[in-house]
Amino acid sequence: MKDNKIIAMSIILFANNQMHYHLSGSLSEFRNLAPSNLLLYKVAIWGCQQGFKTFHLGGGIGSNEDNLYKFKAAFNRASDYQFSIGKQIFNQNIYNALVEERAMLDINFDRESTFFPLYRS
Structure with missing residues:
Protein backbone atom coordinates (compact mmCIF):
# COMPACT_ATOMS: atom_id res chain seq x y z
CA MET A 1 0.00 0.00 0.00
CA GLY A 86 5.45 -32.41 -15.31
CA LYS A 87 4.16 -32.36 -18.87
CA GLN A 88 1.80 -35.34 -18.93
CA ILE A 89 -1.59 -35.11 -20.64
CA PHE A 90 -4.06 -37.27 -18.74
CA ASN A 91 -7.14 -36.66 -20.89
CA GLN A 92 -6.14 -36.13 -24.52
CA ASN A 93 -9.73 -35.40 -25.66
CA ILE A 94 -10.18 -32.54 -23.20
CA TYR A 95 -6.68 -31.23 -23.93
CA ASN A 96 -7.43 -31.23 -27.67
CA ALA A 97 -10.75 -29.43 -27.05
CA LEU A 98 -8.93 -26.71 -25.09
CA VAL A 99 -6.38 -26.31 -27.88
CA GLU A 100 -9.20 -26.02 -30.44
CA GLU A 101 -11.03 -23.44 -28.32
CA ARG A 102 -7.86 -21.37 -28.03
CA ALA A 103 -7.32 -21.61 -31.80
CA MET A 104 -10.85 -20.35 -32.46
CA LEU A 105 -10.45 -17.39 -30.08
CA ASP A 106 -6.95 -16.29 -31.12
CA ILE A 107 -6.04 -15.75 -34.77
CA ASN A 108 -2.34 -15.51 -33.79
CA PHE A 109 -2.35 -18.86 -31.99
CA ASP A 110 0.71 -20.95 -32.91
CA ARG A 111 -0.12 -24.66 -33.01
CA GLU A 112 3.60 -25.41 -33.49
CA SER A 113 4.66 -23.79 -30.23
CA THR A 114 6.56 -26.03 -27.79
CA PHE A 115 5.00 -24.24 -24.80
CA PHE A 116 3.13 -26.57 -22.46
CA PRO A 117 0.23 -26.65 -22.13
CA LEU A 118 -0.20 -25.50 -25.71
CA TYR A 119 -3.59 -23.86 -25.11
CA ARG A 120 -1.90 -21.44 -22.67
CA SER A 121 0.93 -20.40 -25.00
Whole structure:
Protein backbone atom coordinates (compact mmCIF):
# COMPACT_ATOMS: atom_id res chain seq x y z
CA MET A 1 0.00 0.00 0.00
CA LYS A 2 1.09 3.57 -0.68
CA ASP A 3 -1.06 6.53 0.21
CA ASN A 4 -3.99 4.16 0.91
CA LYS A 5 -3.71 2.68 -2.59
CA ILE A 6 -2.89 -0.95 -3.38
CA ILE A 7 0.17 -0.81 -5.63
CA ALA A 8 1.12 -4.50 -5.61
CA MET A 9 -0.45 -7.79 -4.65
CA SER A 10 0.20 -11.52 -4.92
CA ILE A 11 -1.59 -14.81 -4.64
CA ILE A 12 0.33 -17.13 -2.33
CA LEU A 13 -0.81 -20.72 -1.80
CA PHE A 14 -0.13 -22.53 1.47
CA ALA A 15 0.12 -26.32 1.83
CA ASN A 16 2.25 -28.91 3.66
CA ASN A 17 4.44 -26.35 5.44
CA GLN A 18 5.28 -24.74 2.12
CA MET A 19 4.32 -21.45 0.51
CA HIS A 20 3.92 -21.28 -3.26
CA TYR A 21 4.04 -17.97 -5.12
CA HIS A 22 1.39 -18.11 -7.83
CA LEU A 23 0.63 -14.71 -9.37
CA SER A 24 1.38 -11.08 -8.69
CA GLY A 25 0.99 -7.68 -10.19
CA SER A 26 1.94 -4.10 -9.50
CA LEU A 27 0.95 -0.71 -10.83
CA SER A 28 3.49 0.42 -13.40
CA GLU A 29 3.69 3.98 -12.08
CA PHE A 30 5.12 2.61 -8.81
CA ARG A 31 7.68 0.19 -10.28
CA ASN A 32 10.49 2.51 -9.26
CA LEU A 33 9.63 1.59 -5.64
CA ALA A 34 9.99 -2.16 -6.38
CA PRO A 35 6.76 -3.05 -4.55
CA SER A 36 6.82 -6.69 -5.70
CA ASN A 37 10.27 -7.14 -4.20
CA LEU A 38 9.11 -5.72 -0.88
CA LEU A 39 5.94 -7.80 -0.96
CA LEU A 40 7.83 -11.07 -1.51
CA TYR A 41 10.34 -10.15 1.18
CA LYS A 42 7.54 -9.45 3.67
CA VAL A 43 5.77 -12.70 2.72
CA ALA A 44 9.01 -14.62 3.30
CA ILE A 45 9.44 -13.05 6.76
CA TRP A 46 5.79 -13.72 7.67
CA GLY A 47 6.02 -17.31 6.44
CA CYS A 48 9.15 -17.94 8.48
CA GLN A 49 7.44 -16.55 11.57
CA GLN A 50 4.46 -18.85 10.93
CA GLY A 51 6.69 -21.92 10.66
CA PHE A 52 6.59 -22.50 6.90
CA LYS A 53 9.68 -24.41 5.74
CA THR A 54 9.97 -23.18 2.15
CA PHE A 55 8.77 -20.40 -0.12
CA HIS A 56 8.69 -21.65 -3.70
CA LEU A 57 8.76 -18.81 -6.23
CA GLY A 58 8.85 -20.97 -9.36
CA GLY A 59 10.88 -20.36 -12.48
CA GLY A 60 10.76 -18.21 -15.55
CA ILE A 61 8.33 -18.21 -18.42
CA GLY A 62 8.15 -21.67 -19.95
CA SER A 63 10.81 -22.92 -17.49
CA ASN A 64 13.45 -20.68 -19.07
CA GLU A 65 16.17 -18.73 -17.27
CA ASP A 66 14.71 -15.42 -18.46
CA ASN A 67 14.30 -12.10 -16.61
CA LEU A 68 11.43 -13.48 -14.52
CA TYR A 69 13.58 -16.41 -13.44
CA LYS A 70 16.49 -14.07 -12.60
CA PHE A 71 14.18 -11.86 -10.52
CA LYS A 72 13.00 -14.86 -8.50
CA ALA A 73 16.47 -16.41 -8.19
CA ALA A 74 17.83 -13.16 -6.75
CA PHE A 75 15.87 -13.79 -3.55
CA ASN A 76 18.07 -16.80 -2.74
CA ARG A 77 21.34 -16.59 -4.65
CA ALA A 78 22.93 -19.49 -2.75
CA SER A 79 20.12 -21.96 -3.44
CA ASP A 80 20.70 -25.17 -5.32
CA TYR A 81 17.06 -26.23 -4.88
CA GLN A 82 15.79 -28.07 -7.94
CA PHE A 83 12.22 -28.47 -9.12
CA SER A 84 10.59 -30.12 -12.08
CA ILE A 85 7.50 -29.46 -14.14
CA GLY A 86 5.45 -32.41 -15.31
CA LYS A 87 4.16 -32.36 -18.87
CA GLN A 88 1.80 -35.34 -18.93
CA ILE A 89 -1.59 -35.11 -20.64
CA PHE A 90 -4.06 -37.27 -18.74
CA ASN A 91 -7.14 -36.66 -20.89
CA GLN A 92 -6.14 -36.13 -24.52
CA ASN A 93 -9.73 -35.40 -25.66
CA ILE A 94 -10.18 -32.54 -23.20
CA TYR A 95 -6.68 -31.23 -23.93
CA ASN A 96 -7.43 -31.23 -27.67
CA ALA A 97 -10.75 -29.43 -27.05
CA LEU A 98 -8.93 -26.71 -25.09
CA VAL A 99 -6.38 -26.31 -27.88
CA GLU A 100 -9.20 -26.02 -30.44
CA GLU A 101 -11.03 -23.44 -28.32
CA ARG A 102 -7.86 -21.37 -28.03
CA ALA A 103 -7.32 -21.61 -31.80
CA MET A 104 -10.85 -20.35 -32.46
CA LEU A 105 -10.45 -17.39 -30.08
CA ASP A 106 -6.95 -16.29 -31.12
CA ILE A 107 -6.04 -15.75 -34.77
CA ASN A 108 -2.34 -15.51 -33.79
CA PHE A 109 -2.35 -18.86 -31.99
CA ASP A 110 0.71 -20.95 -32.91
CA ARG A 111 -0.12 -24.66 -33.01
CA GLU A 112 3.60 -25.41 -33.49
CA SER A 113 4.66 -23.79 -30.23
CA THR A 114 6.56 -26.03 -27.79
CA PHE A 115 5.00 -24.24 -24.80
CA PHE A 116 3.13 -26.57 -22.46
CA PRO A 117 0.23 -26.65 -22.13
CA LEU A 118 -0.20 -25.50 -25.71
CA TYR A 119 -3.59 -23.86 -25.11
CA ARG A 120 -1.90 -21.44 -22.67
CA SER A 121 0.93 -20.40 -25.00
